[in-house]
Amino acid sequence: MTQPQASETRVAKAQAWESHALVAQARGGLQPKTSAIEEAIVTTSEEKKNMSKEESEVFVPRPLWSSKVKYILALMSYLLMPSYLWSFVLQWLHRGGCSFLIVYTLMLFCIGIPLLFLEMAIGQKVQHGSMDLWKSLSPWFGGVGYSIFMVCFITNTYMNLYNSWILFYMSHIFYFTVPWEHCPLRRNSSGFDPECERATSYTYFWYRQTLKASDRIEDGGPLNFSLCMFLFLAWCLICVFMISGIKSFEKILYILVPLPYFITFCFLFRTLPMEGTEYGLKHLLILKVASIYDPTVWSQAGIQVVFDMGLGFGIIVCLASHMPVSNNCLGDAFLMALIKMLTLLFTTPIILSILGFWATITNHRCCEKNTETLTMLVAQGILPPEVQPPDLLDNPTSTYNSWLNSLLPPLRSAVLSKVPECNLQEQFLKIKEGPRFVFLTFTKVISLFPESGFWTVLFFFLLLSLGLCAAVSFILGIIIPLQDTFSFFRRHPRILIVSASMVMFLCSLFFMQPSGIYYFWLLTQYWVPLPIISIIICENLAVAWAYGAKRFLADMMALLSGPICPVCGWLWCYVSPVVLLGLLMAIFVNLSTRPLTYVAWDSNTSSEVVHRYPMWALMLIVGLYIFILIPIPAYFAYCLILGIPMRPTAFPKLSLGSGQPLTDKEVFKNILQGYKTKSLSP
Template identity: 30%
Template sequence: MDEARPLWATPLQFVFACISYAVGLGNVWRFPYLCQMYGGGSFLVPYLIMLTVEGMPLLYLELAVGQRMRQGSIGAWRTINPYLSGVGVASVVVSFFLSMYYNVINAWAFWYLFHSFQDPLPWSVCPLNGNRTGYDEECEKASSTQYFWYRKTLNISPSIQESGAVQWEPALCLILAWLLVYLCILRGTESTGKVVYFTALLPYCVLIIYLVRGLTLHGATNGLAYMFTPKMEQLANPKAWINAATQIFFSLGLGFGSLIAFASYNEPSNNCQKHAVIVSIINSSTSIFASVVTFSIYGFKATFNYESCLNKVILLLTNSFDLEDGFLTVSNLEEVKSYLASAYPSKYSEVFPQIKNCSLESELETAVQGTGLAFIVYTEAIKNMEVSQLWSVLYFFMLLMLGIGSMLGNTAAILTPLTDSKVISSYLPKEAISGLVCLVSCAIGLVFTVEAGNYWFDIFNDYAATLPLLLIVLVEAAAVCYLYGLRRFESDLKAMTGHALNWYWKAMWGGVSPLLIISLFVFYLSDYVITGTLQYQAWDASQVCKNTQPRSWAVSFSTWAAVKRVRFHPELPGGLCPLRPLRQGQARLEGMAPEELGGAGTGVYTGVARTEPGTERGTQEAGLHLLTQQRAAHQCFNNLDSRITAPGLRVSLGCPCTDTLIKKIYFLRKVIQLTNLDFFPCG
């Protein structure tokens, strides 16, 4: 043990450092999404159970290892067993991967924060087109908030292959974010210990302010009712339990080595068991609290959109049937619609396609997570608030503090093992090592500021740390319990803290928690294999969903599927489509006419689709995706000239209308196994 090792000034600094690290963006933008997806209040049941049997025990394990060994991840695991040095190295590598892209979120928060002082907010209105005769076409097809995110912030390219140039404004924000991180970690625990008071407490102040404001917004109760109304049938959904376990695992930041690094600066007698319980409970409570805030604002947004939709329908019917102003209201809308349909059937049939289906429930069911929630949905709600600039500044400042707090822990996971190394520290002072790590991470992070950078961000965010972290924590638990020895570790803890391990911690470390990690590992591994090709969401100015594959080296588990399907993202109309492949040979068509496949105007398609404004969302059924396009698909079906004689033969699509409806599409009257077919688009 190094007697000169720096220590936290007080145990409270250590607790705040752990809270600042654990309570991050996932608490704000992922947990509310999971509540929305898996039954509202009923999701709390698997979530709290997983906290008890997985999150809290593993958090205590890492804190105890760091405090006992008093070294970073590499040195701590080398002390336990020389063959376990690789576990610490793996933690450092994963933390370095995370540092490369995670700070980009802080750069985006800086970008939005700087623009929050404008009046009006730049994402509240669409810009004019080139000749200033109307609004920009891309913005009109999407929305002003989507346009500002994808075009002004990211200037996103149509695909990952079109890298584009570095966007200098986000790049400058990234440099600023790394400069801020460097200043916070410059003096080690001395500087970090002071910063964490701010990064840990300020987000709660903003959340409380937002809660008070959110509860006073029109429609907030609709969102809260949706959140707290349990759907108990979701308890039988295995994905609800898997996602609860995953959320607990990654929210606490297990496996990165950050918690081990923080605990290594504790006094040996520190009660890390008590602190593990406190941090776990505060982290989960923050997730629930943030969900209340999110759903109150989400209810306001959903109600606003619902009432705006109704007002558009009222205006349309009033103008179409020359009704008196004020005659048609929300309360009598359905009654008047029924009367108009029966009294003026021909005229109503002409107007009917323009009448939108307004539903508050569908607005509330629109599930969004990640950057879509933080930079699109929230900004959509903020722009409709009074004094929107104030709420925007508070919100993005809170995001920045959450992101910086997580980065402090992430950089500690890298720097602590490096500064513990006598080989490196003998040549470079601590400040130089910190600066070098920040400089290298910032330089590599510029990749995420090119036009295709957001695609790489999504790939790294989804795949860079998932499986490695599960494997790291599994080895950690096995190493402590079966290599170092649970009894030996128990005696070490008793000698340090004066508290013996009870049966709960022993049972969790020795069996329950590792089994849960193995289950998660098998699930994610099988999901990669079964799902097939790993893909990403692509945005295109013309609203085209592109089925583009990521670079082969970006992920490890990638299989090719012969048939792809496109599923439309509900919250991003027409523009952004998550693409999920089918297994080879899964899709077949049993020689049915369009009318038999779901009514007039319905066609079955695979491949790449283009959607027009107003197009209904597709649904997936028996491996086929059905797209409604109001008679266009039916006409296209009749005009189609498909010539197929054997598997592997090239198919020519002689349909003049498919180029504006669907590329790489075919409709087959015969039973066809979709294998080894080459497609040629119309025209």
């Protein structure tokens, strides 16, 4: 053959091979029925082997999960973020106990499961995770994908900070005496100082040794070099886990996901026999009926459900896009909700039992210290002999409180004027929100265990496995859209992984400055819920009203070859938008009526101080929120100016306007038309 003829033959073979691969992908990995058209265009195995390197790179097939089990493990690795597990326990204690669980369950069925199914279905249906995905559902909502990408990018800048802190703490477990076992202000004393126990031993090491935090957010300073090294190590681990995309991520799922459950079982059997655990477990039975009528409880439960289900970050869509289109995503949504609920109900008693042990031991030490102080004051003649405390033997708290309550009111007042009151309930309810309390309280408690070194190692491995899973999932939210948008990254995934990890590491250095922890709290506590709820509302409207809930469910029924409960469409159209708008309004009311505060360490007084964020911090939140959402109204205005309709006439590649899947002829017609358009374009 002449050279032009040979070139035309190679192009025809490449087009045929691409067409065949796309049809196989559209059929969800199922074997297509043999037809005359397919037999005419499918190349033989010998011809495939003879294709040159350039011809084989014309089309890169989308990788799918090796098995359904690995897909479920990937979803679990994303949904089991440690900060949200701790937040659920906090809400349980301060929002009514079992009443909060009832409200949480109702919100889970109203918005959690329906919206999780929505994101899973979109990912499977389109099998694309690019920023242009939402244009196929409705051109008017084409900017949603760009907002999702920016939110995921900003979250990635601080997500791996957890792992750097864990690695820093793990570097100290090999010391003969770990730094958090003793109060740093009493290095030459073996006694117990209640002031030190209450504040300094929990915060001094965190601020002054780990984070080198400044006294205020306005104060600057050099980067924490030691913590930067552990941050770099954390990003190196993420890069290794993701060096080959989801295929390399699959290999570690069998270790990272089951490991936290195994360690949690170990802690369950270890903590149940300890003193004070029954006091913590009593809080499982608390039921405050009045909390059910509290709008704050409903708003907090709704926000908790949104983050527990991992909605709005685009990661569910990315993970589901690597599953065949015929996968039962509705069943997966119910399965993941069930796993999440069982995990919360399993970990909550363990955390409460550990906190009960911590509160009991701390209260015992408070009573012992008060006894020493009162004995000294009586010996000095400052207090009368009638207030001489008894000897504390088996149960210091019970003995001390019984003696204190038996005193006459004047004597009792004189005692409390000299020593603090040791109250077990108040000590237990000192539980605070955020990773600072989780790290410091639990490391302090575990240091009181027999063979504490072994349990400390297990505890940090538990946190590290959960933290790495979450970090890998969030970096997938960056990598997969870039690969689906730019063909260069599909052909060179390792370059993308290394480059993305390096960029994220450089951006994370902003939080390594002395005031970086205050920016971290500003984003996690006040900013993140705003764009996430707004994005979920746009996703809901794009499917339920722009594309049409009935039409979307009809498409999914055609792909799944089975019926889908129409309740999902009713929830998408009426219940979920109303609930989400209510949550968004509650967040705005909370931000506008309450001051934005943060807890800092005052180096002059060696104590914790609550500061208000300056006005520019509030402006920073509002400005960043507007910047993230600008693509949505901008794309909306763009479509209105050009007269682009809100609802597409047909779903690309996978379904017609009536909800029926495209036939082989129609798929080939679209592919060939695409080649013609590509060849005619300049």
